[in-house]
Amino acid sequence: MEIIEADHLSKSFGSFKAVDDVSIAIKEGEIFGFLGPNGAGKTTTIRMLTGVLTPDTGSSRICGIDIHKNPLEAKMKMGIIPENGTVYSDLTAEQNILWTAKFYGMDSVSRKKRADEILSDLGLSERRDDIVRNFSKGMRQRISIACAIVPSPPVLFLDEPTGGLDVYSRRLVIDTIRRMNDEGSTVFLTTHNIEEANELCTGISVINKGVIIATGSPEKLKKSFDRANYVEIAFEQPVSRELFTQGGISRAEPHGDKWRLYTDDPDKTVKYCAALAEREHLRILAVATSTPTLEEAFVQLTGGA
Numbered sequence: 001m002e003i004i005e006a007d008h009l010s011k012s013f014g015s016f017k018a019v020d021d022v023s024i025a026i027k028e029g030e031i032f033g034f035l036g037p038n039g040a041g042k043t044t045t046i047r048m049l050t051g052v053l054t055p056d057t058g059s060s061r062i063c064g065i066d067i068h069k070n071p072l073e074a075k076m077k078m079g080i081i082p083e084n085g086t087v088y089s090d091l092t093a094e095q096n097i098l099w100t101a102k103f104y105g106m107d108s109v110s111r112k113k114r115a116d117e118i119l120s121d122l123g124l125s126e127r128r129d130d131i132v133r134n135f136s137k138g139m140r141q142r143i144s145i146a147c148a149i150v151p152s153p154p155v156l157f158l159d160e161p162t163g164g165l166d167v168y169s170r171r172l173v174i175d176t177i178r179r180m181n182d183e184g185s186t187v188f189l190t191t192h193n194i195e196e197a198n199e200l201c202t203g204i205s206v207i208n209k210g211v212i213i214a215t216g217s218p219e220k221l222k223k224s225f226d227r228a229n230y231v232e233i234a235f236e237q238p239v240s241r242e243l244f245t246q247g248g249i250s251r252a253e254p255h256g257d258k259w260r261l262y263t264d265d266p267d268k269t270v271k272y273c274a275a276l277a278e279r280e281h282l283r284i285l286a287v288a289t290s291t292p293t294l295e296e297a298f299v300q301l302t303g304g305a
C-alpha cells in the first residue's frame with residue numbers, strides 16, 4: 001500500500017506557480033528524498049502534504065486518510081520537522097520532549113523513558129536541563145527532531161533536517177532518521193544535498209521550478225547522470241572552440257587553462273584529441289577523463305538553477 005499519496009498537487013502564489021501538478025506515491029518503509037534547488041517548491045509541497053497549506057488543485061492522503069477531509073486523523077499519523085524547527089524556547093530540552101509526550105497521551109513512566117532514550121540518541125543528555133532559548137541552531141534542530149519522533153509516528157516529514165548542521169550533528173540526525181525507519185516509520189525528507197539523498201534514500205524525486213523532473217532509486221538516477229562524462233584536456237597552445245565539434249563531443253567549455261569536453265564516449269574523444277594534436281602540431285600538457293560528481297550532475301539536471 002502507498003502510505004503517502006499525492007495526486008496532481010498545484011499551488012500558486014498570486015500569478016506565480018510554485019508547485020505544478022506534482023504527484024507522489026511512497027510505499028511503507030521507504031526513506032524518500034525530495035531533492036531540488038532553493039525555491040524549487042519543496043517546502044510548499046511538504047506544507048500541502050501535511051495539511052498546512054491547501055492546494056489549488058489535487059489531493060493527498062497519509063495512510064489512506066485524506067489530509068484535507070480528515071486533517072486531525074491524518075495528523076495523528078505524522079511527525080513533522082518544519083524548515084525552521086519549532087521548539088518551546090522557555091522550556092528545557094527535556095521539558096520540550098516530556099510536554100510533547102504528554103500531548104500524545106503517554107503516561108508519566110513512558111514519557112520519562114522516551115525522553116531519556118531520545119535525548120541520548122540525539123546527543124543532548126548533558127544539556128537536558130538547559131533552557132532551549134540559549135541553544136545553538138544545531139541543538140535546536142535536534143530538539144525539533146526529538147519532539148517530532150516522540151510518538152514514533154508511521155510517517156515522518158522532515159524539511160531539510162540537516163541544513164546548516166555540522167558534521168557531528170548531521171551524523172546524529174542521519175542515524176536517528178535511519179533508526180526511526182528501522183523501527184517502522186516511513187520517511188519523507190527534503191534536501192538539496194544529493195550526496196545525502198544518495199546515502200540515505202531508497203527513492204528520490206527531483207523537483208525544479210515546481211515540476212518533478214526525475215524519479216527513481218538513487219542508483220537509477222546516478223546511472224542516468226553517469227552518461228554525462230567529460231574529458232579535460234590542456235594544450236600548450238591556444239585552441240579554438242571550432243576544433244571541438246567532432247570526436248563525440250557534445251559541448252566544449254573552457255575551465256581555467258583547460259577545455260572540458262562533454263561526451264558520451266570518452267574513448268572516442270581522447271583518440272580524437274590525440275589525432276587533433278598530431279595534425280595541428282599541438283602539445284598536450286594534461287588529459288583526464290571524469291564522470292561529473294553527483295552534485296555537478298544535479299546542477300546540469302536542474303539547469304544550473
Ligand SMILES: Nc1ncnc2c1ncn2[C@@H]1O[C@H](COP(=O)(O)OP(=O)(O)OP(=O)(O)O)[C@@H](O)[C@H]1O
Pocket residue numbers: 013018036037038039040041042043044045083192
Ligand atoms: N507564502 C508564499 N507567498 C508567496 N510566495 C511563496 C510563498 N511560499 C513560497 N513561495 C514561493 O514559492 C517558491 C517555492 O518556495 P519553497 O519554499 O517551496 O521552495 P523550496 O524548494 O523549499 O526552497 P528552499 O530550498 O530554499 O527551502 C519560491 O519562489 C517562493 O518564493
Ligand SMILES: [Mg+2]
Pocket residue numbers: 042043044083159
Ligand atoms: Mg524549503
